[in-house]
Structure formats: structure tokens, C-alpha cells
Amino acid sequence: MVRMSIQLTTAEVLGLWHSVHLALVRDDEPDLSARQIAILLTVYLEAPPHTVRALAARLDVSKPVITRALDTMGKLGLVSRRRDEKDKRNVLIQRTVEGALFVERLADTVSVHAKELRAGP
Amino acid sequence: MVRMSIQLTTAEVLGLWHSVHLALVRDDEPDLSARQIAILLTVYLEAPPHTVRALAARLDVSKPVITRALDTMGKLGLVSRRRDEKDKRNVLIQRTVEGALFVERLADTVSVHAKELRAGP
């Protein structure tokens, strides 16, 4: 296994983006918006705690945007909310088993379509 | 430049997806849905002609889904519609200069965040 930087052509990058989105649309998973994906992956990839305010700042969007996205993703079981007992103004966004599986399937979908790419030194 | 297949780890794939979506949300471009992205890139990457019915079949969605997406992307100037003179039942979806620039900027955004990936033999 060799670590190197990869220089992708425009056509290769677009081909990857195209095939992955086609797969995401065609499968049975719910199609999340770009904002929802950004929130979901921030929660699952970055270190907790995750609050509404922090997510809003991270995405550079308003707080209601986060609240609405959490409502929808909460119904889907992808994330959950809990009051912060140390500061009851805060709400802590937490990961779920179902959400972790969703993220894993997303990674699989992307990986499948990223198999043939050009690598340069 | 060496052509080889790339084996990406789950963390690397998710990190790419995360950073690109964060960038897409934070920039000034309108956030397209997964279906809109799939339609847009199909129109710009695959050979014409592109009809509503063909796009619906390609994405495995109903025709009104395509019509609605074309309405919205048409207002954004990303695609345009024209009647097929040879068979006036058909509508031909066409590329626009503005749409081509949008796709190009999308490719740039993805490329920027795909610079550090692990490549294997």
C-alpha cells in the first residue's frame, strides 16, 4: 500500500459523482439533501459533543436549518437528541446504530464506484 | 501518470464525501438534490438526445419527478427544454452555458478535496 496524492481529471471526478448519485437515487435508501449529508457526516466523523449551534456554525447556516434537518433525520432514526444536563440550554446530537449502518452503506456505495481512478505520483 | 485501481478505506471515502458536502453547503451555489445532480450529470455526461421518459427510466423514478426537477433547474438556468420537431410528443433536454459552468465548478470542488487519498497497486 503506497500513500500518494491522486490527481483526478475533470471527467473522472464527474464520472464518480454521476455514478454514485445514480446509485443513491436508484436504491431504496431515502435521499438526503446536501445539508443533511453534511450534518450526518459531521456528527459521525467529528468528535462530540455536537450541538445545534456548533453544527450551524460548521455549515454556515441558520439554526432552524439544523433543527429541521434533525427532525427529519430523527424520524429516520439516523440521529437522536438529548438534553445536556450540565447546561440545559444545549441539545446534544448523538449517533444511533441505524445511522452508523446508513453511513457505512453510503461509504460502500461510494467505494464501489471509486475503483477505477487514475493515480499520479 | 500511472493508471491503477485505487482502494479507498471507509474513513477516506467518508472524509471525501464529508468535506465535499461541507464545501457545497457553505458556498453560494444552490444546493441541488441527489435526483437533480443525477439528472444534471446524466444530461452533461451522457450522449444526447435526453428525453423526460429516458431520464425517468435511467434514474428509475416517475416522469413527474423529472418534470419538476427540470422546472427548478430550468429556472436556475442549468438546463433548457425544446420540443422535438421530428416527434412533437418528445421534449429534448439540452445543456446550457451556465449549466456547463456549474458542472465544471462542481468538478473543481470535488477535485480539491480528493487530493489526499491512499492509492494501492
Place this chain on the structure above:
DNA sequence: TTTAACTGATACGGTTCCGTAACGATTGTC
């Protein structure tokens, strides 16, 4: 203790999208 600052949620009017069903227009068939 009164006030200010801060949190996340809610309300508002408007837009987009959802799936399903029906529609007018055009073309092909008998």
C-alpha cells in the same frame, strides 16, 4: 434580584418536492 446573554425550538408565508392519478397533444395502427 433584576437584567442581559444565550440556547434550541417555533411561527410565518412561500416554495419545492412527494406519489398517484388524470390530462391534452401527438403519433401509430386497424
Place this chain on the structure above:
DNA sequence: GACAATCGTTACGGAACCGTATCAGTTAAA
């Protein structure tokens, strides 16, 4: 010519989302 098949669009009620403004609850400061 009459009829069916095919095209894309529209209609429908319901849901989600948009940006903005405001809200109640909690904490910190005066």
C-alpha cells in the same frame, strides 16, 4: 377515419424545506 398507445405535463393533498422573526427556558452578569 376511428381507436389505442405514447409523450410530457398538470392536478391533488400532504410533507419537507426555505429565510426571517420571535419565542420560552436556562445561564451568566450587573
